[in-house]
Amino acid sequence: MSCDTALPGAGGLWVLAEHDQGRILPVAFELLGRARQLADRMICPVAAILPGTVDQAGVSALIAAGADEVLTCADPALDNLPEDPCTDLLSHLVRQYEPAVFLIGATHWGRTVAPRVAARVHTGLTADCTMLDIDPKTGLLLQTRPAFGGNLLATIVTERHRPQMATVRPGVLPEPVRDTSRRGRLLPVEPPPLTNRLAELSRLVLPxxxxxxxxxxxxxxxxxxxxxxxxxxxxxxxxxxxxxxxxxxxxxxxxxxxxxxxxxxxxxxxxxxxxxxxxxxxxxxxxxxxxxxxxxxxxxxxxxxxxxxxxxxxxxxxxxxxxxxxxxxxxxxxxxxxxxxxxxxx
Ligand SMILES: Cc1cc2nc3c(=O)[nH]c(=O)nc-3n(C[C@H](O)[C@H](O)[C@H](O)COP(=O)(O)OP(=O)(O)OC[C@H]3O[C@@H](n4cnc5c(N)ncnc54)[C@H](O)[C@@H]3O)c2cc1C
CATH class of the missing domain: 3.40.50.1220 (TPP-binding domain)
Structure with missing residues (x-):
């Protein structure tokens, strides 16, 4: 894994900070905690990717949980995390900054967006990982998930394509202890032209x-x-x-x-x-x-x-x-x- 810190997040570990109308979901913090541990071993930066508008407290919480950088795209068109425009944005950022690893929560939304981004940038995606580690010899992300009805644990590596993308279900990783003394950079990014084939007519609040x-x-x-x-x-x-x-x-x-x-x-x-x-x-x-x-x-x-x-x-x-x-x-x-x-x- 190589790190080029001249570019925001370049070569580092990215975590998608999914939020519900500005409230960051716990899975984003869980992923940041693990990304931080892995990045410390590899001496790489951790970046949280934040589409839509989130207040300063949310950004600070991401830094306290382990992010060195928070790439924000506070375009109101992204506030409700519409899937098409978010796919446009995330694919654009991946191509521009070339992270080594991109982790996304396996929420309903994450399960929809992660494969779209992976397909757009021509990389692999390991869904529903239960463990993430780094191979000390190769620096590759070891993505472990249950296979064959849960009877086997398969460890998957993405050798030739970048980023190495994985989703992890909420609650699988522990939330990190937040360190409010941590300092990080807030990096506003410009969105590419966004497309949206879907119109949100109403919101259904689930039981x-x-x-x-x-x-x-x-x-x-x-x-x-x-x-x-x-x-x-x-x-x-x-x-x-x-x-x-x-x-x-x-x-x-x-x-x-x-x-x-x-x-x-x-x-x-x-x-x-x-x-x-x-x-x-x-x-x-x-x-x-x-x-x-x-x-x-x-x-x-x-x-x-x-x-x-x-x-x-x-x-x-x-x-x-x-x-x-x-x-x-x-x-x-x-x-x-x-x-x-x-x-x-x-
Ligand atoms: C690919 C795949 C994915 C699957 N995914 C899931 C999944 O996500 N979640 C899931 O749950 N299952 C999943 N399953 C199904 C799983 O294999 C089991 O069949 C299922 O979990 C069994 O459910 P159960 O424990 O309720 O029923 P059973 O296995 O029938 O167990 C019932 C238990 O209740 C006990 N019992 C009976 N009467 C009483 C009583 N009065 N008081 C107290 N105890 C009593 C019995 O002793 C028994 O241990 C999956 C299967 C496959 C093949």
Whole structure:
């Protein structure tokens, strides 16, 4: 990997700072944290690429999380991150500044834009990486992701094309500790002519389940929940704990829960402080989404269930009466004022 610091971000590691109307998404900070660690080993700059308008606090947060440079293109036409114009801008910047690595969050938006940019600049893209490293001998980015239904971890390198592009799901990497004493450069860049074949007519605000990637508490259910009706218990416990409901894939396939609730390889990656898994066996494709859960409590009738290998607390029990009891007890405590207001907030 070569670094030409005369050009902004040249030869360095780029991270796309995706935002939601100016609020930078946690995945951008997670990627910056990892990029910073890799760049320190390679002695390369880290640049955050910021299309659209974000306030000074957002820019400072990117620098505190590890960016040396923030390339901004504060064109109001980019504020809602429209896909066509953002593809134009990002492809243009890649051609102009030639970064060695370009990391993008595997959000719905990132999954749409990253392959378009990769195709435009004729490079490879490794989607949904779970690990990123640098080969100390070659300086190449080692992009590791599950393959063959999660039974294998494949490490992919982009030897001949640049940049080496990868997407990483939200919640897979830890957020870095922010260092507010860090200093960085803000570099406004000019957009190329932007094209847009789509007109945004309205915005649909998705239900809260769509946000399980950022939830601090998750109560999740698998086939062991037995019926769709029993999911009300899961949702109630999640509400009482100030968390959200997650599910395994069969429940989505059966139409019991929206796809945004699905945890796993083909669903969301989650990183809660507490996850209570009810009637989930622990298939590898499900576990692939649980990488960063701090405390995993598993409830299963089968003492040999694979999920127990990953659980901090193993409860061999029928989850349905247990959930009913927990909801009853916590509701009673809430009525008595015994459940802290923060935990009790739905
Ligand atoms: C390419 C591919 C991608 C996939 N992606 C995903 C994914 O993203 N997410 C995902 O979840 N799956 C995914 N799967 C499916 C995955 O392989 C499993 O089939 C699925 O995770 C199993 O879901 P489950 O644990 O709910 O059901 P099961 O495996 O049927 O497990 C049910 C568990 O409930 C327990 N149980 C039964 N009754 C009770 C009770 N009353 N109380 C407590 N416990 C009880 C049982 O002992 C059992 O352990 C994928 C599969 C493939 C091939």
């Amino acid at each position: 809260p389940e769509q946000g399980i990637a950022a939830a601090r508490v998750i109560v999740s259910a698998g086939r062991g929940i037995m019926s769709q009706k029993n999911l009300a218990l899961v949702r109630s416990l999640a509400d009482l704990l100030g968390g959200q409901m997650g599910v395994s894939r069969p429940l989505v396939d059966m139409g019991w829960a929206p796809v945004g609730c699905q945890i796993g390889q083909t669903g969301q990656s989650v990183a809660p402080d507490l996850l209570i898994a009810c009637g989930i066996s622990g298939a590898i494709q499900h576990i692939a989404g649980l990488g960063q859960a701090r405390m995993l409590v598993a409830i299963n009738t089968d003492p040999e269930a694979p999920i127990f290998q990953f659980a901090d607390v193993q409860v061999v029990a029928d989850c349905v009466p247990l959930l009913r009891q927990l909801v009853r007890d916590l509701s009673a405590r809430r009525k008595d004022g015994g459940l802290g207001s923060e935990a009790a907030a739905p």
